[in-house]
Amino acid sequence: MKKIILNGLCLLIALLSGISLFVLKYHVKAEERELKKIHREILQNKREIHMLEAEWAYLNDPQRLLALVQSQTDWQNISPKQLIVLTDIPMRPIQEETEIESESETTPETDVKPKTGTKTETENKVLSETKSVAVKTTAKTNPEKKEEQPSKNKKMTVTKPQNTEISLNSLAQNAKTLTPKSNRVPSKKTTSKQQLSGSSQKDFVWSAPKKNKSSTGRTLYKRGGAQ
Amino acid sequence: MIFRKKKEVFYYTGMEVPQTSLDKYKCLDATTRGVLEKARGRISVVMFVFAVCFIFITGRLFHLSVMNYQSRQFVPSVLKTDVDFARYNIEDRNGMILATSVPTKDLSVNPQKVKEKDRAEAVKELAKIFTDIPEEEIRQKLTANARFRYIKRNITPIEQQEINKRGYYFLQETDNEKRVYPQGNLFSHLLGNVDIDNHGIAGLEKAYDTVLQEKNLTLSLDLSVQEIVHKTLAEEIQHFKAEGGLSIVMDVNTAEVLASVSLPDYNPNLPVPEKDKETLFNKTTLGAYEFGSIFKLFNTAMALDSGVIKPTDSYDATRPFNIGRKSIQDFRGQNRPLLVPEILIHSSNLGSARIALKAGYQRQREFLGRLGFYKPLPILLPERTRTQFPRAKKWADITVATTSYGYGVSVSPLHLISAISALVNGGYYRIPTFLKGGNTGKPEYQVVSEKTSDMIRHMMWGVINWKIKPKDLGYGYNIGGKTGTANLIRNGKYTEGSSRTTFVGVFPMNDPKYAVMVTLENPKKLKETYGFNNAGWNAKPTGMKIIEQIAPYLGIAPGEQWEQPAYMRRAIEISREKNKGKL
16 A cells, blocks of 8 residues: 555655746746847947947047037137136135125125236134234235345245235235226236237137138048948 | 566467575576577667766766856856947046947948849939938949948948838848047047958057957046047147147056047048158057157266265366267356266256266167167157167267267157056156056066166155245146257258247156156247247147146045255255346
């Protein structure tokens, strides 16, 4: 009896495993077909991506972008004068002093550039602590003076900032003497640039590509049809 | 175990049944027993062999599937998902595509299959589709006595669609690829080109032919920098009515080339017509030129490095002097003794010649050799030039003098800018590279000491900035450089009036990052340049324009102030004092 049960059991297992193997095989076949299809799609997509990348590179051609930008905006190149380092930005005037506040209506920033063209810079830290303003004044170098005493320690080419502490009142007085912002065009710096470029130049403007270039025109590819 | 039947031993009649199973053979007669034992022996041998085989197979399976699982990819071999291009992309340092391949079709015909009645109509129809091929040519291809003729290679999708619509039985389409350069003219010389079978025939396409068949190539070039340089140079060439020009931007610390433009250029997507063949010439690497006064930098560096001169020395440049029959003179000279920095500032031939003669020909020859001026550049680019230099073992005094201010040694622009980079970066020479990260390792060798490099940097700074009032300094980018003007050789003779003007600029000078080189070929004298055609009037402003545009892009801030050493301050003071009227 025992023997019969055991044998039956074995037969059942064999049968089951046979059927499951059969089912599995067809399942795998179906899956592989699916995989094949997906792989083909991936391949097709990759081909299309490749074509689109080429198209994208073509559309990103700087000359084309420049023409587009020029048709929409009035952009110019950044001249070095228009770039400053973060530390060059002057601090806001302190609000607690009423004297300054009244002045700051006319000149919102203490971009204090007196007529002499010296650079001033206030520092908040010093302000809050000592209630006085540390003004960095770029030393105005006088070349003729220099020749009288060409000492080794003196740096001729370097405009070394001198820290001078002055009271708020004097700063306010100084601010009063300021010319309106529109008048404060640093005319002296343009001369330095002229010297740099060697010829009298306006600001460099991206000119439209109407000046004929040596390019013979370009056709990447005739478009319109699917590949 | 379950299926095993109990063994039944055969007993002969009249024999005693053995008591134990161990004695079962004893009941057999001798012959039967012998045969059985023999068979048993054989069976066990066979079983042993099989067992060994199975153990081996099992072991091997275990080894493959368990131990070697990582190394072997058990991916179903259905399809590859990677597009296999015959040629991969060329990208700039930011991954922008500079050259790519697009899949196309080649259209061919089997003329043997074309039936007589279809021929006339087919020729007409094909001529309608391919307007660029004459009808007669198509007819010849269709009637040829052959089994295969290309009608057109790399047909466009629209043409393909038209062909498919007609459905001619004798036409075949085969896969091909076409190399496409999306930026057109921008990189024409450098990238080179490929032939119809996608093999590189020029430029980087040829240099990295095998690499490009396997993977993408990332260059050190920068699309935006190249565009700025190309645009500015083209404008300035037109402005100064020059015959051509070139410009290179190089990272001085890695010798990676960021931009390399040679004008006139061509569109690599189109065939270059025969009359424009000279546009194929890449001046930056294939041209060998005399660069004039820029060599004064090398001359000064050589003398400073070998200790022959000190930066505080002064040399007489009062009046021209003769060596043999040739007279050496300055262009608009200062006519006074000049300090070493002043020799560079005023570009004095006399001063440079005196320094060179003092240092001697051996030092000069050896130094130029160290800068790699006697060999073609060891780069993979096929367009490399051989340099020209005096071959004599002992250089005559006149050779030494003229070489000191840039006549007699012709090198390629890439040679020059690599040497300048080496002078300013602390003295480390690196071979220029067009690949991103191509030179990350150690420098090749040191050409000058760091101290000399420092002095040269200060002097280059002085050359550009000495005219600027000290209080106005520090507003622009911290640029240093040198200009050079050399007369062109026409019919074997130097011709006065025609010139090749060069400017080499380095920025920021206190911590050099990039070098820019601009050369204009035969720029004309203009009213606004006061009738001059020297480098200071055309090449230098062009270089400055380029620097002002690329510096913000490369992340260089303007207004860096830089302390000058005493000898430089003194030289500038004296120069400003003596030239008060001209400032």
